[in-house]
Amino acid sequence: MKITSAELREKYLKFFEKKGHKIIPSASLVPENDPTVLFTTAGMQPLVPYLLGQKHPDGTRLTSCQKCIRTGDIDDVGDDTHCTYFEMLGNWSLGDYGKKEAIEFSFEFLMKELGVPLERFAVTCFEGDADAPRDTEAAEIWQNLGIKKERIAFLPKEDNWWGPAGKTGPCGPDSEMFYWKNNSEPAPEVFDPKNKNWVEIWNDVFMIYVKNEESKIVDAVQKNIDTGMGLERAVAVLNGKDNVYDTDIFEEIFKKIPAELEQKQKRIIADHSRAINALIADGVEPSNKERGYVLRRLMRRIIAYEFLSKKEFLKDLIVSAVFAEERSKFLKTLENGIAEYNKLEDIDAEKAFYLYQSFGLPFDILKELNPEKTKNLGREEFEELLKRHQELSRTASAGMFKGGLADAGEQATKYHTATHLLLAALRKILGPEVYQRGSNITAERMRFDFNWSEKLSTAQIHDAENFVNDIINIDLPVSFEEMSLDQAKEIGAMGVFEDKYGERVKVYTIADGDNIISREICGGPHVEHTGVLGHFKIQKEESSSAGVRRIKAILE
Numbered sequence: 001m002k003i004t005s006a007e008l009r010e011k012y013l014k015f016f017e018k019k020g021h022k023i024i025p026s027a028s029l030v031p032e033n034d035p036t037v038l039f040t041t042a043g044m045q046p047l048v049p050y051l052l053g054q055k056h057p058d059g060t061r062l063t064s065c066q067k068c069i070r071t072g073d074i075d076d077v078g079d080d081t082h083c084t085y086f087e088m089l090g091n092w093s094l095g096d097y098g099k100k101e102a103i104e105f106s107f108e109f110l111m112k113e114l115g116v117p118l119e120r121f122a123v124t125c126f127e128g129d130a131d132a133p134r135d136t137e138a139a140e141i142w143q144n145l146g147i148k149k150e151r152i153a154f155l156p157k158e159d160n161w162w163g164p165a166g167k168t169g170p171c172g173p174d175s176e177m178f179y180w181k182n183n184s185e186p187a188p189e190v191f192d193p194k195n196k197n198w199v200e201i202w203n204d205v206f207m208i209y210v211k212n213e214e215s216k217i218v219d220a221v222q223k224n225i226d227t228g229m230g231l232e233r234a235v236a237v238l239n240g241k242d243n244v245y246d247t248d249i250f251e252e253i254f255k256k257i258p259a260e261l262e263q264k265q266k267r268i269i270a271d272h273s274r275a276i277n278a279l280i281a282d283g284v285e286p287s288n289k290e291r292g293y294v295l296r297r298l299m300r301r302i303i304a305y306e307f308l309s310k311k312e313f314l315k316d317l318i319v320s321a322v323f324a325e326e327r328s329k330f331l332k333t334l335e336n337g338i339a340e341y342n343k344l345e346d347i348d349a350e351k352a353f354y355l356y357q358s359f360g361l362p363f364d365i366l367k368e369l370n371p372e373k374t375k376n377l378g379r380e381e382f383e384e385l386l387k388r389h390q391e392l393s394r395t396a397s398a399g400m401f402k403g404g405l406a407d408a409g410e411q412a413t414k415y416h417t418a419t420h421l422l423l424a425a426l427r428k429i430l431g432p433e434v435y436q437r438g439s440n441i442t443a444e445r446m447r448f449d450f451n452w453s454e455k456l457s458t459a460q461i462h463d464a465e466n467f468v469n470d471i472i473n474i475d476l477p478v479s480f481e482e483m484s485l486d487q488a489k490e491i492g493a494m495g496v497f498e499d500k501y502g503e504r505v506k507v508y509t510i511a512d513g514d515n516i517i518s519r520e521i522c523g524g525p526h527v528e529h530t531g532v533l534g535h536f537k538i539q540k541e542e543s544s545s546a547g548v549r550r551i552k553a554i555l556e
Helices: 003-017 046-050 099-113 136-145 231-240 248-253 261-281 290-309 322-345 348-359 364-367 379-390 410-430 458-473 485-490
Strands: 061-069 085-094 119-125 152-155 168-180 198-211 216-228 436-441 446-451 478-484 504-512 515-520 536-545 549-556
Touching: 003 061, 003 085, 003 099, 003 231, 003 248, 046 061, 046 085, 046 216, 061 261, 085 099, 085 231, 099 136, 099 168, 099 198, 119 136, 136 168, 136 446, 168 216, 168 348, 198 231, 198 549, 216 231, 231 248, 248 261, 261 290, 261 322, 290 322, 290 364, 322 348, 322 364, 348 364, 348 379, 379 446, 410 436, 410 446, 410 458, 410 504, 410 515, 410 536, 410 549, 458 536, 485 504
Parallel strands: 119 152
Antiparallel strands: 061 085, 085 216, 119 168, 168 198, 198 216, 436 446, 446 549, 478 504, 504 515, 536 549
């Protein structure tokens, strides 16, 4: 079977379009409404409000190819399957069709559209536990489609259950589809999921339950379908390749990387350069905090590889002034850092942290420069020092890298609405050139990033607080209307990522009569009137990255 990434992407979207699904564009890598993650990690994330019951402007059947970033497995990048940046094909039913149709769609696409041989196909289903019964329904649907029962394996919750992401929320069993990748011998009659020749290529999640505040699994009011097929992995598997890097996706990238580098280094450079380009395109800039920290880490890792190779090739992979500036600054300290590294013996966590803090030498490079010298250096100890001294480590932000539904509880909803008022306040005080550059919301606080190059004065902070609290005190209604994107622009609605929206959008308006306080394109969730928000208090105003300021605030 031969298929390119472009062909698979097009086939998938067109297939589900014919099945009544609306093709929606890929959302930004910077989540607009999901505070549980730093980046968009799955296709369902931009659909958070709609999976929780809100009406989507494009209907109840959706499909997309969503670009994603996952950094939890960054140490595994360079092996056969892991990437930090990838695309996820998906289709969704928002309270529309159920398990039977979802499975039938998957089977039809794989067998008829892609020509996957039935003898190379197997599936898993949920085996059942105290929370939910054995998913015999899914198994029977597969059998009715021609899958032998020997090719259906029942696995526990850790393998065949999704969610909830937090303590509460939608969840349910899933059914995973596997392809036999070994071309030298036929697939066994009996499916053994532990056999590494079976590779997962698609997952259908049946969001038919909700975990409530009492930690009980109960039936969901809106039953959803959420599916995911990783484009890179699927292309590799369907073309009989052992790894995602041996596909058309990476072909042109590898031509620009020096051939004499080690295979793992070339793969890391190829993966990270894709991620860096995508993050920069979505407005992320290198910094020492959260998203910017991840971007800086990716940049410095491959800049160090380039430095060690004594060849300048990254300019052909990443054409960006943002990257060029970061590269220039890092190279100035890198040479001194390696000189200092060469003076040290038996580098442990303390010495590694000194080299990182003083010269910016990443952990990965320290380990690779001389494996014998760093044999006693463990990441855990290094990360603990990093956490203690700078609060920047993966350990400190590990929870931010897990995918899942956002907290749509009452307090988080209030904070989400408050960000609209804060933006309106800043635009009134500082000027119309101010735009939102990102936000992060939990049930305890809100964080808001905006473009501004100077520290706000005490007076400006007080003015912003007073503006928001005045709108809260007069208890204005928060209304929304569905319309086309062009209509939204015509009435002056603001959007964080205007080019990423679908044809129809939701516009939320807060107005005092004819005086429009705030009008934004947004997916929600929002309160119905501002009076329920409480008292708005700015706790901190600081720099986030070059040209971007950050405000942390609470509702008392």
